[in-house]
Amino acid sequence: MPHYTFLKFIWPSALAMLVFIALPIMSTSVQSLFIEHEKILETVENCTPFGCKEITKVDLEATEAQKAENPLGKFNGFGTYTNRNHLAFSELKQAWRESNGLNEFLAEVFNLPFYKALSFTLSYTFIVTPFVIIIGFFIALAVNRLPSFLKGPTIFVCLLPMIITPLIGSLVLFWMIDAEGIIGSFLQSIFNDPNLSLKASPTLTWIMLFVYGIWHHTPFAFIVFYAGLQTVPRDTLESAMIDGANRWGQTRHVIIPHLMPLAVFISLIQIMDNFRVFEPIIGFNAQASATSLSWLIYNDFRSGDGDMLFGSAAATSMLTIIGVSILMTPVIVRTWRANRPSQGVS
């Protein structure tokens, strides 16, 4: 297709991505170098019948004017990146100096908001993803063995956790495991401990979020694997049977190699999606014990007496983008190799 025709077809899509994905990334990186203006204070005499007193208050007009003049805030360089809420270099140094032994140091580090969020985000990504792939694979194998009249309804039910809105899905589970919810109170009555609460313990909260993540994402792996199972080459499978492979041997030597590219595809998508984990933390109301990078950004917009902390959010965003890029590099390089345009022949 000539370049000009190509351009005519692609421009709306390319423009949308450029303006609303590439440009915002740049805007974020610029914003991350700035910090909100300090509030302009003014001293006024406040006179009452009992005499005059000087008080300090925020000069709203001047503050607004300053904000209007320079909405980005003032230039801060990499200051936001290194402050306590982000990479926290000085806090790290201090912790390193003052702590006895690695454990204490790590405990200090994971109390810092950024590292706390990072540790949860990474754990979530790398625990949920393999479980999703493995469980999804076995569900696909099992569904494929079902008699055909059962397949349709089973697939329908199996897909439900995937299509559900993440916030809604986590709310539904949250209500069930709530101390007063059906599972929560059931557990209490089993263990005969009226104070048992999954929400109270950070470890249990983490596990709960992992379980939710696996529950929510497994159907995706299942359906991709199931679709892949429909394309397993019959010839190879049959020759494996004739060569004497039992059911496990067929799975091991024919089905798994055939589904391998799909597993790569699933892990690619899963790493992307799990790294942005956010809604479950809101749904489970879990921010006390578990925060994620996305949640930190959200929190910057939601807290701070009505003022949005653009600089702080932007710095976390940039760090998140860097994190995603590091995680994605091997997979993207792989995709690049696999999809490199083959040379046209004849």
Next chain:
Amino acid sequence: MASITLKNLSKRWGGFVAVDNLSLKIRDKEFLVLLGPSGCGKTTTMRIIAGLEQETSGDVYIDNIKVNKLEPKDRDVAMVFQSYGLYPNMNVYENIRFPLKIRKTDPKTHDRRVKHAAEMVELLEYLHRKPSELSGGQKQRVALARAIVREPNVFLMDEPLSNLDAKLRVSTRAQIKHLHHEMQVTTLYVTHDQIEAMTLADRVVVLNRGVIQQIGTPSEIYDKPQNLFVAGFIGNPAMNLISGKIKNNKFETETISLNGFRTNDGNVTIGFRAEDAIIQPNKTRAVKSNKISVPVYSIELLGDSTMVSFQISGSLISIKAAKEYSAKIGDVVTICIPISACHLFDSDTGNRIKDTL
């Protein structure tokens, strides 16, 4: 009616050269076949003529008008694709009518022209079927009808028979030849099948790695291959080739030696066709021949004849014998290669050595 001229045509993808500086003139009303193995650049050449692919350099002229910049629709060519390219959502009638509709020809003539084209390829009773309800041969005929319905200047056919089974291939081949005779339209036909090339073509162009190896009538190509590539590609079986040395008019390999080659000394490859050599020659025949004794490697009955093969100096040599001929694998027989049937090629350049015999 139209002629097509290609001038110094090249197509590259990165470092890969598909068509290399190709110049060719296709005469008006000629049936020209581009023949070569897969990847030789024949389809690319055709697609450049159709305007579906952009040339890297060089020019294409149709009727002496430069068409490089023209869209496919403006070149007035019709093309038949290997996998037919039928529109699955339209029935046969609509498929054939599509070019007329899209080119806004007079709607009153559509019905007559569609029916005429369908009649020429014997499709009249299938007009209301969808492509998915047709067999491969019928689909191919719809593609043909769609190409002829608007009476274009040039027909381009890209391996149109390669998806058909052997029997259909023979009958559709005849149909294509008949159509060309009736319509007298310049036709460029791409194939890797040399039998199609031999049976259909006015002239054949043998292509390899984007370079023309030989242009000629089918019999010229068969009788006087210009180089080793053409010799090894044309004919069924292809020409037997044995490489060795000429010394003092004597052709020698490690195992055999043949007399009577009056050419300069050097590395040469001799070639001869399966039907030109003889097994157990009649001693009374006065042919200037050389005799070799070798064991039979394999023997295959073809129906009208028997193919006997031998291994000589590392090459597999096939020789056609009468269908009554019989021998066992391993029997040592005497074969006779007449000098007059031998083609000589320079082993280093691959080119044919001028006939000096």
Next chain:
Amino acid sequence: MNKKNSWLNILSLSFILLWVILASVPFLWTLWGSFKVESDFFSKQDWRNAIFGVRTIIETGGMFTTNGYEGAWIKEEFWRAALNTGIVTLSVVTISLTLGTLGGYALARSGFRYAFWILIAALIFRAMPHITLVSGYLLPFFELGLWGHLSTTIIVLVAINQPFTLWMLHSFFSTIPKDLDESAMVDGCTRFEAFRHVIIPVMWPGVITTGLFSFLLAYNDFAITALLLTEANQTMVPKIASFLGSAQEQGNVMFAVAAVVSATVPLFMLVMFFQRQIVSGLTAGAVKG
């Protein structure tokens, strides 16, 4: 069938059964509970109350109550949010598919190296967490006065959806033989006419599958709709989140439960009707791409 095989069958059946229970019970329970009163839904005294609805009978006199739905839809005006979701989802699906089919078709047919680079760029864009993009939008949108409108959110969701849409449709169009549009072009079409007359009629299976995923993205989004829309323009998901803040104080979690069930129904319908397209679309599209 030998003994080992039947064991395997039982194992695989019970595995499926377990998953089916895990996948369906939360929904069934929430649906059941949404017609109860809060003290049954959250039953401190006895977990069995949640099933039998003891308190519901005491408080309302019937087995089921629609108080939650009335509260959510009428008192809290959830219908407004539902309407907004409808507008946003429909527009996002339509626009993304329009842009995506054009772009995906061009990428599948280009044959030039840059098409491949565009796909890689799209893959990288797909990896960006949505909320990091939001932090890029907010300030410029405030400054330009674009913040809060449904139309802004629609365009943002379309853009965020493009990378995935392009990939899906690119791989789908790659499975449509090139011969088809090329014969149309030789027959007398421009590239665009070939697309319109020949490709559009045969592209629906791929477009429907991609559309389903666009629908899910737009419908399920929380990060963008929560931060880019004013309260009046809120869609269902952020509205439910805001219920939690206000509803819990008033002791009316049941509004949120009813809203959750209401928001889930369309998703169920969707999978019920289009299940086949999801499975076959993934075979044709994502599996090969």
